[in-house]
Amino acid sequence: MNATPCIIKLSHISFAYPGSDVDVLNNLDLTLCQGEKIGLIAPNGSGKTTLFHTIMGLSQPRQGTIELLGKPMRTPKDFEAIRTQIGLLFQDADDQLFCPTVLDDVAFGPLNLGFSKEEAKNTALETIHELGLSGIRDSVTHRLSGGQKRLVALAAVLAMRPKALLLDEPTAGLDMDVKETLINILNSLDISMMIISHEFDFIHEVTHKIYSMENGKILTDEEVHVHQHEHVHRHGRHPHKH
Amino acid sequence: MLDESLAYKVSAVHRLEPRARIIASMFLSFGTALSHRFDILGLYFIVSAALVFTASLSWHEVWGRLKPLLWFVVMIWIFLPLSFEGEIIWQYGWVKVSFAGVRLCMEITLKSVTILLVFTALVATMTVATIGYGLHRLNFPEKLTFLLLMTYRYIYVIRDEYHRLLRAARFRGFVPKTNLHSYRTFAYLAGMLFVRASFRAQRVYRAMVCRGFRGRFRTLDVYRLNGIDYLFIILCTLCAGILLLFEYYRIFL
Numbered sequence: 431m432n433a434t435p436c437i438i439k440l441s442h443i444s445f446a447y448p449g450s451d452v453d454v455l456n457n458l459d460l461t462l463c464q465g466e467k468i469g470l471i472a473p474n475g476s477g478k479t480t481l482f483h484t485i486m487g488l489s490q491p492r493q494g495t496i497e498l499l500g501k502p503m504r505t506p507k508d509f510e511a512i513r514t515q516i517g518l519l520f521q522d523a524d525d526q527l528f529c530p531t532v533l534d535d536v537a538f539g540p541l542n543l544g545f546s547k548e549e550a551k552n553t554a555l556e557t558i559h560e561l562g563l564s565g566i567r568d569s570v571t572h573r574l575s576g577g578q579k580r581l582v583a584l585a586a587v588l589a590m591r592p593k594a595l596l597l598d599e600p601t602a603g604l605d606m607d608v609k610e611t612l613i614n615i616l617n618s619l620d621i622s623m624m625i626i627s628h629e630f631d632f633i634h635e636v637t638h639k640i641y642s643m644e645n646g647k648i649l650t651d652e653e654v655h656v657h658q659h660e661h662v663h664r665h666g667r668h669p670h671k672h
Numbered sequence: 673m674l675d676e677s678l679a680y681k682v683s684a685v686h687r688l689e690p691r692a693r694i695i696a697s698m699f700l701s702f703g704t705a706l707s708h709r710f711d712i713l714g715l716y717f718i719v720s721a722a723l724v725f726t727a728s729l730s731w732h733e734v735w736g737r738l739k740p741l742l743w744f745v746v747m748i749w750i751f752l753p754l755s756f757e758g759e760i761i762w763q764y765g766w767v768k769v770s771f772a773g774v775r776l777c778m779e780i781t782l783k784s785v786t787i788l789l790v791f792t793a794l795v796a797t798m799t800v801a802t803i804g805y806g807l808h809r810l811n812f813p814e815k816l817t818f819l820l821l822m823t824y825r826y827i828y829v830i831r832d833e834y835h836r837l838l839r840a841a842r843f844r845g846f847v848p849k850t851n852l853h854s855y856r857t858f859a860y861l862a863g864m865l866f867v868r869a870s871f872r873a874q875r876v877y878r879a880m881v882c883r884g885f886r887g888r889f890r891t892l893d894v895y896r897l898n899g900i901d902y903l904f905i906i907l908c909t910l911c912a913g914i915l916l917l918f919e920y921y922r923i924f925l
Contacts, residue, residue, distance in 0.1 A: 488878050514884040524829050525875040528822060530801025537892050542884030551892050570801065572828050590883065 435500060437516070437594045437622050438462040438485055443494035444646070445477075445484055454480045455491065456646030462594060468624045469633035472643035478626045479521065481643070482596045486518050499593065514543055517592035521599050523579035527571040532563065532582050535571055539590040557589040561615060577608035584615070595623035601632050678729060678792070679799045685727035686797055690806030692901035696908035697794040701787045703912030707919050713782045715915060720786045723793035737792045738785065745781050752777050800824040805891060814889055826876075830869055837861050 438461065445455040454477035462468060472478055483489040485496065487509030496503040498512045520526045529535035533554055540550035558567055561581055566574065574582065580600065587595065597616075601609050609632060616623070616636045627633050633640060642649045679686075685693070704716045724734055756773030763769070795803065804821040808814070841857060848854045917923070 483878070486882055488881070510886070513882055518879075518882045520875065520879050522875070525872065526879040528825050528876055528880070530799070530804065530821060530825070534801075534892060538880075538885075539883040541890035541892070542886070547890075547892055550890075554892075570799070572825055586883065 436461050436463045436497070437499055438624075439497040440485065441495050441497075443484060443491045443496070445480055445489060445491045453492070453646050455484065458494070458647050460648050462622055462624055464622055465620075466622050466639065467637040469637035469640040470624060470626045470643065470648075471628065471630065471633060471640060472626075476643040477646055478643060479598055482518060482598055482624075482626070485596065486513055486516065514539070514590055515593045517587035517590060517595045519584055519587050519595065519597045519600055521602065523576070523583040524572075526583040526586060527579060530570060531567075532558065532569050532571060532574075532585075533567050535582060536586045536589045539586060543590060553591075554585075554589050557585045561585045561588070562611070577604050580604060580608065581611065581615075584612075588619075593621060595619070595621060597623060597625045597627075599626055599628070601627055601629050676799045678727075678733060678796045679802070681728060681797065683726060683728040683797075685723065685793060687900075688794075688904055689895045689897045689901040690798055690802045691809055691895075691897060692905050693794040693798065694803070694806045694810060695905050697790050699909045699912040700790045703916055704783050704786045704790070706916060707783075708779065709919055710778070710782070711924070712915050712919055713779065713786065717782060717786045717789075719911060720789035720793065724789050727793040727797050729792065729797075734789070734792055737796065738788060741784055741788055745777075745784065748780055749777050752780075802895075805894065808889070808891055818889060822876075826869075826872065829872065830865065833868055834861070834865055837864055 440458060440460040443455050443458045443460075444453050446453045458481070460481075470478055470481075480489055484491050485498070487496075487503060487506060498509075499515060501508065501512065503509055503512065527535050529538055533551070536558055537550045537554035540553045541547070545553060555567070558564055561584065563578070563581055563585060566578060566582075569578075571579070571582065584600070600612060604612065613632065613635050616625075623637075625633060625637055639651050641651070700716070700719065704713065704720075707713050707716065753769045753773035754767065756770045756776065758770040758772035760768045761771045761774065798806070801821065801824075804817050804824075807817045807820070838861065841861065846854075846857060848858070
């Protein structure tokens with residue numbers, strides 16, 4: 431019997447920033463399998479972004495093994511070959527959009543993958559169309575609104591047709607409308623993804639499992655009991671019992 | 673300047689391919705810079721004015737571009753005629769104005785205004801992205817082209833960061849004055865800006881690496897040279913070439 435193939439498999443990963451004794455990631459294990467959609471809710475500074483960067487080979491762990499698409503990642507060269515198949519959406523879209531126009535930016539990845547100019551342009555146009563961004567195709571990226579920048583950055587990642595997506599706080603600073611658009615887009619995608627967010631509602635809408643992080647380790651579904659409730663009553667801000 | 677207002681117009685010049693405009697502006701400006709005769713410089717001036725007219729730029733916009741240059745020219749007019757040796761055409765006490773000095777001033781003024789007009793008409797009418805594209809296609813060193821594009825792209829981000837920091841300082845009662853506290857605050861701001869810019873650079877690079885960047889830039893072909901572009905390049909090159917020959921062989925019109 432064949433188990434569902436794993437796209438990302440981390441075992442016993444530990445990571446500490448240079449000059450620090452504290453392990454941001456501490457003997458961490460994590461798997462993301464085909465078709466899985468995992469949400470990651472955890473406090474600031476718990477190492478979520480570091481985790482993503484470690485998966486992509488941007489940060490070198492102190493110990494542990496990383497397996498991407500079934501292949502062990504040992505050297506930076508191993509990561510180079512596999513990296514383009516996993517799309518990482520950065521927290522700040524300005525970090526990601528550096529080409530002059532939206533079309534240029536979305537085509538940047540496909541061109542790096544070795545597509546011909548014509549193919550790259552077509553792939554980019556297709557992705558731009560799928561995300562409903564055709565209207566701003568030739569716009570200059572730095573003049574876009576925050577929401578548009580985020581969607582263009584997502585288009586840039588999706589244009590590479592990745593096998594998995596890692597989204598680092600994709601909803602930060604977005605208004606309700608863009609958030610709604612983002613939820614629809616993510617739900618229409620048939621690829622594995624892992625999403626870092628602080629917003630429970632959003633995570634709940636787009637993922638099947640919710641994990642958390644504590645002391646540099648992942649806490650899985652069974653250990654996490656995330657819940658949120660809002661209520662209004664006349665006691666206002668004064669201490670009260672339920 | 674940063675808003676690229678001249679680039680978003682419609683004219684015959686705007687329809688030209690970026691490469692054609694860069695090549696033409698290069699030949700015309702070199703030709704102008706290498707000429708010394710006023711009749712030839714006059715012709716270059718007429719060509720540059722014609723280009724500005726064809727690019728349908730208003731005099732107001734062109735004047736805005738010329739103003740900074742004119743300050744520089746005024747400085748030259750103050751110092752050169754007085755300090756240059758040669759035939760004296762006007763004297764008041766120890767103040768002597770030389771003919772050679774005045775001639776040189778006129779030459780510099782005419783040349784610089786002409787070159788600036790050529791660049792305003794042909795180069796300033798492109799967005800920085802388009803210029804970058806043109807340079808790239810002309811096999812201009814990749815790193816320099818990229819430096820130009822990245823600088824332009826992130827200068828906004830860094831400007832916003834600077835304003836954010838300054839605003840945060842103002843909200844806490846900071847009023848710039850001529851004292852050590854203000855200087856120190858500005859030094860902190862500048863330092864913080866450098867730190868943030870370098871972190872930003874690192875993140876941008878990482879994002880590029882994640883999208884398969886391995887040190888080589890590839891761009892989409894957005895523009896193509898057509899007959900009119902070739903004609904324009906040939907005309908401008910011929911114009912500069914013939915006028916240079918006139919100058920070199922002392923042919924007079």
